Amino acid sequence: MTAPTRSGLSVTAEKALREAMERLFTGRPIRTDGKLTKQNLWREAGVSRATMNRATAVLADWENRVSQSTARKHDQKLTEEITRLRRRLKANRLERQRLQDEVDAATTVIAALLAENAALRERLGNRSAVVIPLGRTQAARE
Template sequence: MERLLAGRPLRTDGALTKENLAREAGVSHATVHRAEDILAEWDLKVARPVLRTPGEVERDETIAKLRKDLREAKQQVTEMNGKLDALASVTANLYRENLQLKEKLGKSRTVAGLPSRRQP
């Protein structure tokens, strides 16, 4: 903690985060969160919020936009799959009806002719 607060980190980028506190101490993130006394001291000394750089803000906004776009694309895929399922059902019914009509026609072998159109 002292190295981070003094701006002389050995194992991190120096950002005042609890994750960096764990890395500097050489312990897991979970271990830091179990050390209540150390966290209380940390919170007293690091009262200001962690600021993000403009690059980090841009990155986070890009990630949020991409996640939104992905959700919308997944929704469109789901809708299209539903339409494809419906079309497959209609096609299967038409195919079955076509076979039935061919079978019926094959048994009767009688084809009705269309009346011819006479020109006046």
């Protein structure tokens, strides 16, 4: 077994955590999906979570690098983009509902006009044909 470091962590465990940290930050993970999370750090290092938690110096370096990481900034940009798209989706849903309400109102008006049109046609069809006599033609007078 290797000698413990100041934090009571073995040199091997600290080395494994630092190597795992490098692999995660360089985008070359072996055991994880590569996301910059503490869970991935201890899994990538092949140590327990408790071991990682005792590695205070490694965790301080981790926090420092994560906060400066371009991947984290990229995640922030993605989060902002998702928020923007959710707002846009909500606005589009509201607009779609407004337009659907207009279509429903127009449908109601069209149905009323069709019923009125049918009633008028029926009344016209029920009228008796009125014959209007025309004056006699000149040929018939002679």
